[in-house]
Amino acid sequence: xxxxxxxxxxxxxxxxxxxxxxSGSSSNIGSSTVNWYQQLxxxxxxxxxxxxxxxxxxxxxxxxxxxxxxxASLAISGxxxxxxxxxxxxxxxxxxxxxxxxxxxKVTVL
Amino acid sequence: xxxxxxxxxxxVQPGGSLKLSCAASGFTFSTYTMTWVRQAPGKGLEWVxxxxxxGGSTYYADSVKGRFSISRDNSKNTLYLQMNxxxxxxxxxxxxxxxGLGTFRSSFFDYWGQGTLVTVSS
Numbered sequence: 001x002x003x004x005x006x007x008x009x010x011x012x013x014x015x016x017x018x019x020x021x022x023s024g025s026s027s028n029i030g031s032s033t034v035n036w037y038q039q040l041x042x043x044x045x046x047x048x049x050x051x052x053x054x055x056x057x058x059x060x061x062x063x064x065x066x067x068x069x070x071x072a073s074l075a076i077s078g079x080x081x082x083x084x085x086x087x088x089x090x091x092x093x094x095x096x097x098x099x100x101x102x103x104x105x106k107v108t109v110l
Numbered sequence: 111x112x113x114x115x116x117x118x119x120x121x122v123q124p125g126g127s128l129k130l131s132c133a134a135s136g137f138t139f140s141t142y143t144m145t146w147v148r149q150a151p152g153k154g155l156e157w158v159x160x161x162x163x164x165g166g167s168t169y170y171a172d173s174v175k176g177r178f179s180i181s182r183d184n185s186k187n188t189l190y191l192q193m194n195x196x197x198x199x200x201x202x203x204x205x206x207x208x209x210g211l212g213t214f215r216s217s218f219f220d221y222w223g224q225g226t227l228v229t230v231s232s
Contacts, residue, residue: 002154031215032215032216033215033216033218035218035219037155037219039155044205044222044223044224044225045147045155045205045219045222046222047210047218047219047220047221047222050210050218050220051216051218056220086154088154088155090155090157090218092214092215092216092217094215096171096172097169098157098160098169098170098171098172099145099157099160099214099217100157101147101154101155101156101157102154103154104154104155
């Protein structure tokens with residue numbers, strides 16, 4: 001059972017803005033940086049956001065991340081059909097002495 | 111170009127063993143901490159294990175501690191995961207990934223392999 005909680009699903013029409021929340025605790029999000037991964041259907045996960053709000057080279061600026069206290073969020077602006085995927089937040093957890101992933105959110109483009 | 115290629119997956123009986131490999135190329139392998147992440151069919155991602163660049167430090171998820179062993183051969187640019195006492199709940203696609211430079215608290219996985227499927231069933 002994951003210690004990072006995300007909504008199971010989110011959706012929007014093309015061009016809309018979608019936001020995904022990630023709720024944790026003082027032992028993970030509260031004391032570590034948050035990362036986000038995108039997993040397109042049938043493929044390996046891909047790093048989308050690291051260190052709370054940094055985008056790796058090649059990731060469109062439509063994707064943005066933020067963190068406040070023990071929660072984090074991922075925003076997708078200008079939603080596109082190719083954004084249909086599963087999204088996972090993740091962070092190091094001091095209590096577990098390990099890396100934890102969120103429960104995952106499936107984004108659907110209507 | 112960074113490439114990670116896993117191999118060694120397959121069907122194994124409960125209680126059996128399997129050793130996964132991950133061949134790395136396109137970067138200085140010994141400089142980077144490496145990790146294994148798994149995904150059960152239709153489920154989310156689960157971190158399994160870390161190993162430091164030198165191999166001197168290892169970390170495991172509680173779910174695999176005492177049964178799995180991570181190792182690396184920097185002369186062969188290869189990461190391994192020895193899995194013993196396998197259970198049905200270990201059935202998953204196993205991914206190896208490179209850990210971006212930094213502390214564990216700031217760690218992220220910047221490159222991933224394509225995964226190898228492990229099925230534990232009689």
